[in-house]
Amino acid sequence: MSLKNVLENWSDYRKTHEQGGHHEYEHMWTLAIDLNKCTGCNACSVACYAENNLATVGKEKLHKGQGMHWLRMERYWDEPQMGGDDAEYHERGASFLPMMCQHCNAATCEPVCPVAATYHTPDGLNAQVYNRCIGSRYCSNNCPYRLRYFNFYSYYDTSWPEPLNQQLNPDISVRDKGVMEKCTFCVQRIRTGKDQAASEGRELRDGDVVTACAQSCPTQAIVFGDMLDEESEAAKLWAKQQVELGPYEQKKDKEGSELRGYRVLEALNTDPCVMYLDRVREA
Amino acid sequence: MxxxxxxxxxxxxxxxxxxxxxxxxxxxxxxxxxxxxxxxxxxxxxxxxxxxxxxSPLPKFALFGAIFGMIFGFLFLASAQATFLVQPAGGKAVITLPSNIVLSYEMLILFAVLSTIVGFVINARLFTRRxxxxxxxxxxxxxxxxxxxxxxxxxxxxxxxxxxxxxxxxxxxxx
Amino acid sequence: MHTKDINENIAWAKINEDVLRSMENPRVGYWVAVAACILMVSCAVLAEIYQYQVGMGPSNLNWPHMWDLYIATFVFWIGMSHSGTLLSAILHIIGADWRKPIYRFAEAMTTFSLLTAGLFPIIHLGRVWNMYWVLPYVSDRGIWPNFRSPLIWDAFAITTYLTSSAMFLFIGMIPDLAICRDNARGWRQKLYTVLSLGWQGDDRQWRHFRRIYLLMACFLIPLAVSVHSIVSADFAMSIMPGWHITSFPPYFVAGALYSGCAAIITLFIILRYFFRFEEYMTIPILEKTCKLTFAIAMVWSYLTLVEFASVWYGHDMASKEALIARFTGAYAPFFWVMLFCGIVAPFGLAFERMRRHLPTMFVLSLILNVGMWLERWMIVTPTLESSYYPFAFDTMWPGIVQWAIVFGSFGWFGLLFLIFVKVFPSVSMYEVKEMVFHRRHYHSEEQAVKFHRRATDRQLTDQPGTEGA
Missing domain, CATH: 3.30.70.120 (Alpha-Beta Plaits)
Incomplete structure (x- = not known):
């Protein structure tokens, strides 16, 4: 709290201003999700529940819209001529979209939090500090993807009755009522991976950190990686699909290639860090 | 006498x-x-x-309060934001002028009102015996x-x- | 001569007597009203205790309906607080002296509806016990609130507005408190002696009083406008279709003045009836208030229609769908009722016969406020029902906990107001005297007739011409 701090912050401000609004990120964690490979098996969602101590709220509350599915498997049904409404085979014409926090680099949830409980880390993550959250729920209202979930009740007793509480992940807290939460890109795994790399005295490599969803995906549709590491698989996928972080409209070289990459609601200029590869089907 | x-x-x-x-x-x-x-x-x-x-010197009190409120408000906010080191701004500006203008405006009015009231109490000799x-x-x-x-x-x-x-x-x- | 705002020849002793009488000896009806209000408040308190212990779940809030009646009612009460300032400050600055008999309770309404509104952001927090984190206090952890958040702007704006409007109310009341002090006995005398701050009517005191009153009025007008603009920023600063609308700040300010003026009419009629303030809260003053309300209602209606038009021609698909959903979606019945109450019903104010009929005006003012409450709800909820992300479309009906707290907030406001009218003079005695004094000196009856004459009034034949006088 000194003049030095003030001046340093001021110089930071000046610097970021000239650079067009971006810090020098240490990492930029991203996901690339290939919808061609997604079978809608929900393994990612289950893995997420297990890894992140997500409360299972029960059928009624889920139906009321009070579920805690950080990673939700969205089902969309095609138009009838595409096979939707097929009385015999309900599964025909279904497409799936695994949806988790997009970790927008221009996140709409961040500026509106009154207590700065959500902010952007130098890892490029959109972090949520549970202890700081007072539950104004403005962030969720301002999330165009509606990817933030609120603890409407205290679930500790109902969701993990003895001895289920033994299976809780010790690396991450159990949130109490009145707190907003959302996908963290398994920040506890990122932390562990960084510590591991540091103790071995090396740089973090691609593959050191794998999120629970990516790990559990049987078809490997979900790829997690650091965009700043050009050798990472995710960065290669983004580059191959010619999707870039930053712009709200991708300039793609469409000639002779099958480019399927897109980001959800990119036109809102939220700059999300999750790229989806469109599903290609025969009509 | x-x-x-x-x-x-x-x-x-x-x-x-x-x-x-x-x-x-x-x-x-x-x-x-x-x-x-x-x-x-x-x-x-x-x-x-x-x-x-x-x-009546009350307009002077009001003016003083308004100027003080605006300057103090802005400096307070700016120094608070500048020392808020645990919040990385994610590449956004640290000292955010648009929000500070709004908040300084409120501080301007708050301090102007308070200062005017103080001026009123002093000048009108309130809190004295009848x-x-x-x-x-x-x-x-x-x-x-x-x-x-x-x-x-x-x-x-x-x-x-x-x-x-x-x-x-x-x-x-x-x- | 029923076109006069006030009888200029009213005895000053009678003014004192009438107003002081209103503060004494509550009748049975008063205690019934107090009991009803306490009952309403206790509903809300029980609901809040339950919500505090269990969490926000029983209020039926869900994903994506994170905000609902709490925020809508918060905006409603903030809005209600605006016209006390309008009536008092603006009319004071432009020198409209008909404000004088009715501004006191309007300002009290401002303060108390702010005290009510201020509860809602607290109630709606998931972790109420940490609410002080929104205050910018120096913490040893170097943590501050996020000054970019419109909710923090709210906290600043409401604190400023509450302080300023309560001070405006109090300072305007000091000479009256001195009157109370001079006439009271027992605990009341002690109370008023402290509250009147040693006021003794010196020319020195009056001189500074005149200045501070004018200065505070000058500060309060831009403050009131900024407060509701900031409240609208809760919505307008967001990215959501149906909320992210540029015209929201003026729209909210107009809506605030509208509902506040309607509430002034309601309270005007209640006070006039129960305290027999017919001499002060006269029909011509009610008519003026009604005309003001009508003008503001038309501004509000215009801004509503402009909002629709700008969204429609703006042709942003998400905004347009949100707009269509408001007209046709799950909440459409409320939306249409809102449009009727807000745009059609105020035309009742355009007719002199209705303006002069107290029961009609009482019902109409309540209808207008129902419309304005629905308006706030129809801003908050339909946008959450359908926004950018189709998977998250959902319709929700608020739970009993929310309704109980909203219901109780009216009891809380009523309770504060009931206490106010028995402890403080709800008509400004000294300003009614001023009004009478100045009117007697500067408005002769002939002039009053001249300026207020209508086509229907009897013509005065021997009217002296002022030309060449």
């Missing part, structure tokens, strides 16, 4: 004002209009023509003309009051 407080109560406001006007024109030797205190149930902007414009000659009729429908006088001026002043159809005269020895 002993000094006296003398207060005349009038129900006709015009008569009270002409009493003050007479005092202004030295109807009683040795008594100046500056010694007059008018006690009234309502506000009389027109009395200033007779009493003389005694001025004058010994204070009459409850002043809060009803009469005006009082209060003077602090030398002993020799008391009688001529009473005469003047009576000339202007005073209802009641109260006097007391000043401490």
């Amino acid at each position: 002993r000094r006296y407080y003398v207060m005349g109560l009038f129900s006709n406001f015009e008569e009270a004002f002409s009493t003050i006007s007479d005092i202004r024109h030295h109807a009683v030797p040795g008594v100046s209009v500056d010694d007059v205190t008018l006690k009234s149930p309502i506000e009389h902007p027109e009395i200033e023509e007779i009493l003389g414009d005694r001025g 004058h010994p000659l204070y009459s409850e009729k002043v809060s009803l429908d009469q005006v009082g003309v209060l003077l602090e006088l030398d002993e020799k001026s008391v009688e001529p002043m009473k005469e003047l009051f009576k000339k202007h159809k005073v209802l009641e005269i109260r006097e007391e020895v000043a401490e």
